[in-house]
Amino acid sequence: MIVCITGSTSGIGKATAQEFAKQGHDLILTGRRKDRLSILSSDLAKKYSIKTTTLCFDVRDYSACESALNGLTDDWKKVDILVNNAGLASGYDPIHEGDLADWNRMIDTNVKGLLHTTRIVSPWMVAKKSGHIINVCSTAGHEVYPNGNVYCASKHAVDALTKGMRIDLHKYNIKVSQVSPAHVEETEFAEVRFHGDKERAKIYEDFNPLKSRDVAEIIYFMASRPFNVNIQDILVLGTQQASSLIIDRSGRK
Ligand code: NDP
Numbered sequence: 001m002i003v004c005i006t007g008s009t010s011g012i013g014k015a016t017a018q019e020f021a022k023q024g025h026d027l028i029l030t031g032r033r034k035d036r037l038s039i040l041s042s043d044l045a046k047k048y049s050i051k052t053t054t055l056c057f058d059v060r061d062y063s064a065c066e067s068a069l070n071g072l073t074d075d076w077k078k079v080d081i082l083v084n085n086a087g088l089a090s091g092y093d094p095i096h097e098g099d100l101a102d103w104n105r106m107i108d109t110n111v112k113g114l115l116h117t118t119r120i121v122s123p124w125m126v127a128k129k130s131g132h133i134i135n136v137c138s139t140a141g142h143e144v145y146p147n148g149n150v151y152c153a154s155k156h157a158v159d160a161l162t163k164g165m166r167i168d169l170h171k172y173n174i175k176v177s178q179v180s181p182a183h184v185e186e187t188e189f190a191e192v193r194f195h196g197d198k199e200r201a202k203i204y205e206d207f208n209p210l211k212s213r214d215v216a217e218i219i220y221f222m223a224s225r226p227f228n229v230n231i232q233d234i235l236v237l238g239t240q241q242a243s244s245l246i247i248d249r250s251g252r253k
Pocket residue numbers: 006007008009010011012013030031032033057058059060085086087088089109113136137138139180181182183184185186187188189190192
């Protein structure tokens with residue numbers, strides 16, 4: 001299978017690339033940090049004897065997405081699985097103090113970025129009448145928490161798009177699924193949300209959250225079900241986390 005993963009330079013995307021590579025699948029790795037893409041690509045190709053290729057582009061820029069993805073050879077365009085993972089939270093402010101640059105960054109990446117890659121890759125799947133699109137949503141796509149306003153709205157949009165995409169694509173034998181995790185460590189998510197403030201980003205020290213590979217294994221599980229099974233959504237939280245706000249922070253267990 002050919003698996004295209006957006007945002008594979010760190011966190012959940014990188015762990016997902018490692019999981020699919022371990023299972024012997026060929027990979028299209030994308031992100032903005034070219035050096036990281038090159039290292040991951042050559043490491044995985046060597047370790048697992050798979051084919052890999054890298055595409056360096058910003059998902060917010062439709063013409064950059066188009067020229068990168070349309071530049072693939074016909075063989076690589078036979079994408080079986082698209083993992084729309086690239087995304088971020090930016091800022092943590094109440095709505096009346098929100099930064100417009102943060103809002104645009106989240107909406108452009110999480111919503112428009114996902115639409116951009118889907119718009120380019122889904123016609124290839126429709127043409128071959130097979131494929132699987134897996135969107136990385138969040139618990140924030142199902143519930144809203146203080147100061148989460150625009151990030152939660154962007155992930156609610158992902159939830160709506162997953163459902164809408166499935167309605168439009170199921171008749172072409174294309175599955176559309178999503179995974180909705182709560183806090184996930186071994187990612188750069190918190191550091192990005194707090195604009196590089198490493199102290200504020202220490203949000204996982206007093207409980208045991210999910211790890212990026214836990215989410216990667218779930219994505220692989222979804223992707224490896226037989227044709228008649230389409231998992232629509234997996235909502236997954238760490239055992240010490242009961243909801244976005246209810247977390248047992250009494251120490252790591
Ligand atoms: P990371 O910051 O570790 O990874 C984010 C990835 O997205 C990076 O590879 C980054 O690559 C890529 N990315 C970000 N912006 C762009 C862009 N404009 N163009 C292309 N690529 C981009 O965080 P996570 O692994 O945690 O995040 C992955 C997904 O998981 C996101 O959609 C996030 O919302 C979701 N999620 C995360 C949770 C968590 O607690 N960590 C919980 C629930 C959902 P590069 O910078 O190289 O472009």
